[in-house]
Amino acid sequence: MPSAAVAGEGPVNPENSDGFAICNGAELYYSVMGEGAPLIFLHGGPGMFHEYFLPHVEPLASDLQLIFYDQRASGNSTKDVPPESVSPENFVKDLDGIREFFGLEKVSLLGHSWGGLLALHYALAFPDRVERLILVDSAPPNSALDAVNFKARGDRRTAEDIKIIQEIME
Numbered sequence: 001m002p003s004a005a006v007a008g009e010g011p012v013n014p015e016n017s018d019g020f021a022i023c024n025g026a027e028l029y030y031s032v033m034g035e036g037a038p039l040i041f042l043h044g045g046p047g048m049f050h051e052y053f054l055p056h057v058e059p060l061a062s063d064l065q066l067i068f069y070d071q072r073a074s075g076n077s078t079k080d081v082p083p084e085s086v087s088p089e090n091f092v093k094d095l096d097g098i099r100e101f102f103g104l105e106k107v108s109l110l111g112h113s114w115g116g117l118l119a120l121h122y123a124l125a126f127p128d129r130v131e132r133l134i135l136v137d138s139a140p141p142n143s144a145l146d147a148v149n150f151k152a153r154g155d156r157r158t159a160e161d162i163k164i165i166q167e168i169m170e
Helices: 050-062 088-101 114-125 143-156 159-169
Strands: 003-006 017-023 026-033 037-042 064-069 107-112 130-136
Touching (some): 017 088, 026 050, 026 088, 037 114, 107 114, 114 130
Parallel strands (some): 037 107, 107 130
Antiparallel strands (some): 017 026, 026 064
């Protein structure tokens, strides 16, 4: 059974453990594997969870401490948060709470999709707390670029692609 701890206390056994960290008023689920320099993973979404990373990155655990967490109102983290608290500012505060929870002075971040945009927001808010950024298919940083990106993806979709997407969405 995962345990819950408040940011700053850190997990009881950070290697190959899981639990909940109370950060910025939200109960965030985390999972850690491996040992070495820590790398925090920021999943896409919002609304998704960290598990889709696992089959692709588990081999890195032989050299790095992989830290995953499910963001506010996502995955295994509590979804019982006020709707108005689901904001970029709170996602950044949550990430800083995770940094503090694990006792890290600086963080290396790998952000995918929305997680890449979150990593950028964090780096802008706390540049002195970021060691490295790895952005994987990051979400665009503004609505104009997002519109260009959305249109380009739509232009490439075939009728079969659209049918599959509709089936998934249903």
